[in-house]
Amino acid sequence: MTTAEPDSVLSVTGLSKTFRTGRGRRRHEVRAVVEAACRIGRGETFGLVGESGSGKSTLARLVSRLIEPDSGTIMLGGTEFSALAGSELRAARRHVQMVFQDPYSSLDPSWTVGDIVAEPIRVHERVGTAERGERVVELLRSVELDGDVAGRYPHEFSGGQRQRIALARALALSPQLIICDEAVSALDVSTQAAVLNLLSDLQRERGLAYLFISHDLAVVRHIADRVAVMYRGSIVEVGQARTVSDHPLHPYSQLLRDSVPVIAADPPVPPLVAPARRTGAAEAGCPFVDRCPAALDVCSHVMPPLAETSRGHWVACHAVELQVRTPLEESRA
C-alpha cells in the first residue's frame, strides 16, 4: 500500500508533522501526524475518520501543501508534489482542491458568487471575461444551482447552497482530487443527504477522487470506498469502508463504532465508556495504549506497524496481530 501504483491519484508515504510551540520550559510539542501513508485511486473516495485532534485535518493540509511536512513524500499521479516549489508548485496546486466545513466562513461575504467561483480560473488560466462567465454558469449548473445566482452574495444562500458554491469553486480547474474536510458536517441531515448525492454524481461524471474527512462514521460508511481510522496522529486501521465500519479490528475503531448512537425504535443499551486517562502524546508505543482493553506489555514500548490481516485490510495493533498470526501458525505446524 505504500508503492505508487500507476493509476493512483494520490500516494502518500511516511508523512509526519510535529507542531512546536513555546520556548524553554514552556516548550510543547504536538505530534500531529506520524508516518502517515495512503493511496487514493482514480475515481475513488477515501474516507478518513477520527476524533478532534486526531490529525485528520493536518493530514489534509499537508496533502494539499497548505502546510509543510517535516518528512515524507506526496505523489500526485506521477509527479512528486512534495518536491515542487515556486511556479511549478503553483501550477500543480490546481490538481488538488479543498472544500471546508463551515460554509459561512469559507466564502468571502463581499464577493459575488460569480467572482468566488471564477477566482481559481482567473489565477490559473488566461481566459477572457466572456468565456470565464460562461464557465461559471456551467459550473454552477453542475452543482445544481441556477446560472443566474452568479450576481448574488453568499449571505443570500442556505448552508447547503453555500456548500454547493464552494464545490463549484473547487471544480473550476477540473482537479483530479478534492479534499472534503468535514464538508457536510455542519448541514442538517436532509440537506446533507442532497450534498452527498451530488458528490457521488460529480464523481461518476468526472472520475473525481475524494479524500473525505469526517468525524461521522455513518457518513463515511455511506460515501467512501475505503476508509482509514486515525488516532492521535497515527493511522491505526485501513480497509474497505463497510468492513472497517461494521467489523473493525483495532480496539479504537471498535470503541468508535460502539460509541455511535444507534437510531432504532428499540436501540440497544449504549455501552458505558470510561473516559480517557490523559497521558499526553506517547513518545513510544501505541497511542491508544492507555485506553485499550486489549493492551499487552509490548504496546507501551513499541508502536505496532500497519499489518495486513486480510486482503486490503490493514491494522496497527499488537493484540490483533497476535490473534491473526496464531491460528495461521498453528495450522502450519
Next chain:
Amino acid sequence: MSTDVRTGLVVRNLVVDVATRHGWSEVLHGVSFEIAPGETLGLVGESGCGKSITAMSILRLLPRRSARIRSGEIVLDGIDLTGLTERELRRVRGDQVSMIFQEPMTSLDPAFTVGDQIAEMVRRHRGVSRAEARRRAVELIDRVGIPEPERRATHYPYQFSGGMRQRVMIAMAISCQPTLLIADEPTTALDVTVQAQILGLLRQLGQEHAMSILLVSHDLGVIAGNASRMAVMYAGEIVEGGSRRDILGAPQHPYTDALLRSLPSRSEGGRLASIPGVVPPLGDLPAGCLFGPRCGHFDEALCGRQRPGLRDHTDGRGVRCARLGDLTLTGGVP
C-alpha cells in the same frame, strides 16, 4: 416556591414571537408537551425549527427585547412559570430547573475555579456554610465521574477538556437536585466517544434522582438512545409526538418519515433520500400545512388551505397531518 407535589412539566399552547425588522414575528405556533417526573423527553428537529427557543422559553432565558412569550402555559409541579416575577424566577432557575448547553466554556466563568463556581451555586440556593458548600462541590465533581475530585476542584475551566467541562456543567446543574433538567444539544460539540460517556452519565443521574429531562438535539441517534418519548419539531410546531418506539418504528408524519429516510446510516450504497426545498422563512409561512411545500404527499385540497391540528392517533401519539390514516409511510427503523 417549592411544593411537594411532583407532577412534572406541562407546556401548553406556547406561542413565542421574535423581533424582526418588520416587527414581531411568530416563531412558535402553539407548542404543547408534557414530561412526567423522572421521564426523558427528546425534542428533535433541524436547525431553525424552534427547539432551542422552546427550551429557553421554559426558564424565560430569551432576551426580552428580541423575544416574547405571547401566550401559553409552562406549568412545573403545579406552578405556572409564565406568571412568575423575575425575582421569583431566579429562585426556580438552578434550583428546580437547571439547564446545560452545547458549549460549556461559555457558561463557565474563566476567572474562578470550578470548585468555587459549584460551591457558589450551592450557597446561593441552599444557604449552607462556605465549608459545607465546598465539601458538596467536591462530592458533586466526584459524582459526575471526574477523577481526583479534590485536586480538580481547584482547577480553572481552561484546564479541562471539552468532555470534562461538560461534566462540570452537569455537576453544577444537579447541585440543587432539580426536578427538571433541560439539556440543549449537550453533546453536539463533543467527540462521539466522549458523547457516549456524557449521555451515559445523564441517563444514570436521571434515574437516580428521578429527574425529568428535556433533551434537545438535532441527532436522532442521541434521542433514540436516551428518551422514551419524543417530539419532532418543524418550523415552530410539533408535527409528531409520542413514544420513541412508535415514532421511530412507524412514523406517521411525512416529515419524520423523510428525516428517517435521509439518514446516511440507512444507506446500503446508492442514493440517499433528501428533502427538497428549505424551511419556510419567518413571516412568509404557507397558508396550509407548514411542511406542505416540501412534502411528497401534499394534496392542495386537504393540506393547502388550513394548518392541520395535532390529531390524536393512538395512546399518547399526536400527529399534525391532514392526511393521517390514508398514507403508507415506510421510513420506520427496526
